Amino acid sequence: MRRTIPLLIVMVGGIMMMIQFFIPHQISQAVFGLYTDYVPVIAGFALILGVGSLTRVHYHKVRRRAENWQYSLLVIFFLYLMPVFGIILPASLGGQAEEPSVFHFLYRWVQIPIQSSMFSLLAFYIASAAFRAFRARSAMATVLMLAAVIVMMGQVPIGDYLGKWFPALGLWILRHPNLGGKRAIQLGVGFGILATNLKIIFGVERNWLGGAGR
Amino acid sequence: MLSLRATVPAMVLFAMAGNVLAQQGAGVLAPPGEVTVSDVPNDGGDQLLVCFEPSPDDERVNSYTVYRRMQGEGDDAWRPVRVLFPGQGTSFVDGRDPDYSVRPGQIYEYRVTALSESGEATGPVYVAEEAADGEWFNTNKVRILIGCAVFLGLIFFFFSKAQSGDKLYLRPIPGIEAIDEAIGRATEMGKPILYIPGLSTISDVATIASLTILGRVAKKVAEYQTPIMVPNRNPIVYTVAEESVKQAYLEAGRPDSYDPDSVFFLTQSQFAFVAGVNGIMAREKPATNFYLGMFWAESLILAETGSLSGAIQIAGTDAVTQLPFFITTCDYTLIGEELYAASAYLGREPKQLGAIKGQDYFKALVMLIIFGTLVLGILDVLANTDLVAWLDHLVTSPAAG
Numbered sequence: 011m012r013r014t015i016p017l018l019i020v021m022v023g024g025i026m027m028m029i030q031f032f033i034p035h036q037i038s039q040a041v042f043g044l045y046t047d048y049v050p051v052i053a054g055f056a057l058i059l060g061v062g063s064l065t066r067v068h069y070h071k072v073r074r075r076a077e078n079w080q081y082s083l084l085v086i087f088f089l090y091l092m093p094v095f096g097i098i099l100p101a102s103l104g105g106q107a108e109e110p111s112v113f114h115f116l117y118r119w120v121q122i123p124i125q126s127s128m129f130s131l132l133a134f135y136i137a138s139a140a141f142r143a144f145r146a147r148s149a150m151a152t153v154l155m156l157a158a159v160i161v162m163m164g165q166v167p168i169g170d171y172l173g174k175w176f177p178a179l180g181l182w183i184l185r186h187p188n189l190g191g192k193r194a195i196q197l198g199v200g201f202g203i204l205a206t207n208l209k210i211i212f213g214v215e216r217n218w219l220g221g222a223g224r
Numbered sequence: 225m226l227s228l229r230a231t232v233p234a235m236v237l238f239a240m241a242g243n244v245l246a247q248q249g250a251g252v253l254a255p256p257g258e259v260t261v262s263d264v265p266n267d268g269g270d271q272l273l274v275c276f277e278p279s280p281d282d283e284r285v286n287s288y289t290v291y292r293r294m295q296g297e298g299d300d301a302w303r304p305v306r307v308l309f310p311g312q313g314t315s316f317v318d319g320r321d322p323d324y325s326v327r328p329g330q331i332y333e334y335r336v337t338a339l340s341e342s343g344e345a346t347g348p349v350y351v352a353e354e355a356a357d358g359e360w361f362n363t364n365k366v367r368i369l370i371g372c373a374v375f376l377g378l379i380f381f382f383f384s385k386a387q388s389g390d391k392l393y394l395r396p397i398p399g400i401e402a403i404d405e406a407i408g409r410a411t412e413m414g415k416p417i418l419y420i421p422g423l424s425t426i427s428d429v430a431t432i433a434s435l436t437i438l439g440r441v442a443k444k445v446a447e448y449q450t451p452i453m454v455p456n457r458n459p460i461v462y463t464v465a466e467e468s469v470k471q472a473y474l475e476a477g478r479p480d481s482y483d484p485d486s487v488f489f490l491t492q493s494q495f496a497f498v499a500g501v502n503g504i505m506a507r508e509k510p511a512t513n514f515y516l517g518m519f520w521a522e523s524l525i526l527a528e529t530g531s532l533s534g535a536i537q538i539a540g541t542d543a544v545t546q547l548p549f550f551i552t553t554c555d556y557t558l559i560g561e562e563l564y565a566a567s568a569y570l571g572r573e574p575k576q577l578g579a580i581k582g583q584d585y586f587k588a589l590v591m592l593i594i595f596g597t598l599v600l601g602i603l604d605v606l607a608n609t610d611l612v613a614w615l616d617h618l619v620t621s622p623a624a625g
Contacts, residue, residue, distance in 0.1 A: 053459070066488075139528055143552040204583075209576070209579050
């Protein structure tokens with residue numbers, strides 16, 4: 011039962027969705043809307059499990075006094091501090107109603123800058139990854155490097171200054187060999203998604219059931 | 225979507241204000257002609273195609289305003305549903321704006337007012353000949369249906385072929401063959417394995433493919449008694465991943481070795497997740513990193529940190545824009561469809577192999593069609609024919625469906 015019922019739900023739901031794609035009738039649209047309405051409800055319940063997991067893992071670390079357990083303590087502290095300021099005490103720092111709340115302050119001036127800092131690391135990592143990728147160790151790597159240089163020079167004013175053919179050639183590389191390769195991968199991905207969906211719908215692929223799948 | 229609720233009355237006022245200033249001198253404006261209403265095909269029964277005859281003085285008209293009411297309603301029920309300016313034609317699809325939705329089965333009445341500098345002229349009221357009605361099959365999707373039927377047919381054909389015991393050859397994929405080697409390396413070094421099942425939700429097929437591979441990897445890990453860490457961004461993915469790893473340990477006969485803290489939820493925030501995983505890489509120094517699933521901008525930050533930590537890395541994603549980053553920084557990369565094929569390669573179950581074979585044959589068919597079109601294109605140039613245009617018309621014209 012633990013395996014059959016979920017498999018049946020997926021099979022019936024999957025076939026219904028496949029048929030629904032070809033039926034524009036309002037009844038079909040309503041069924042589709044009903045299915046999609048369930049998704050956020052399930053996600054809401056799952057979030058409780060997620061928070062529980064995070065608490066459990068870090069609580070164990072603190073209790074065992076594992077290495078770097080102090081970080082775990084901080085994680086638990088801030089994990090529960092944010093909802094406290096967001097839901098229970100939605101007050102501002104100065105106590106005035108028109109001032110931004112503590113939750114807003116923490117989000118705007120702590121969380122967002124930290125996230126931006128993480129994102130900005132990408133620029134440095136792109137430089138180091140490019141350095142590694144563009145080392146002309148083989149004929150193919152040399153072709154890659156030359157193509158990259160032409161595309162990059164075509165995107166900046168100095169390329170245009172050095173020769174009008176730089177932007178034109180860069181655009182040609184992007185529009186033809188690059189786009190062709192990209193489309194070939196996307197076609198493969200599309201067929202792969204379709205085949206995987208069919209395997210799930212017809213019960214060939216069961217690992218998504220977790221332990222019950224095997 | 226820009227709402228007509230605010231824009232239509234504003235447009236009406238704008239057009240009228242211009243007319244008030246210059247009503248003298250010109251003759252009386254002739255009203256617009258007949259209004260015809262027909263049901264829009266292949267819709268949910270919530271759209272009507274409205275066409276009207278323009279005013280005989282069309283060249284003097286500044287705008288047409290189309291009004292609508294339900295049959296049987298009074299004069300105060302007229303609502304402007306569309307304003308058409310010169311050049312915008314004399315037809316439109318009514319019901320596209322959610323503020324002016326069309327009810328299925330409801331008969332509506334329409335009238336059109338023409339506005340010019342000399343004044344306005346309202347045409348007679350026309351009762352729609354048809355009500356909006358939803359269709360039970362979208363004829364524009366006939367070609368998709370044929371494609372799906374061929375694809376399904378091939379998949380089922382190879383399902384049965386594989387089940388009857390036929391040996392199906394699949395080309396070796398280095399990234400998949402390296403999985404065992406990577407697990408072995410971690411075992412020898414006595415260091416953990418880090419497995420990231422992407423950052424997407426369970427509804428993403430790449431995530432499902434990744435969870436399938438996770439089950440296989442976890443079984444090997446359990447056999448080798450190597451620690452594994454599976455941080456998750458999505459709570460639903462976390463629950464499935466946890467079950468999958470737990471079951472893998474059970475199947476490997478090592479349920480006692482399973483650590484409940486090995487699969488855990490980290491955070492739903494994209495870059496906070498990256499910070500958390502990078503911290504794990506820096507502190508725990510895993511010997512092997514798996515990045516399999518859907519990734520976005522964080523792919524390079526994760527893979528480059530892993531590369532700097534000296535781990536052997538295997539990545540796989542169907543996100544075309546992230547593939548170059550993984551190829552640059554990882555030892556092996558599963559490109560696009562290889563991610564979906566990995567589960568079948570690892571499990572070697574006949575039906576799974578059959579699905580891949582069917583998928584490959586369908587791809588070959590598509591390649592043949594593309595090649596055929598290329599040949600036709602060359603013929604067009606050499607023999608001055610219009611074969612590609614003819615084929616294009618055959619495929620894209622709704623009438624051909």
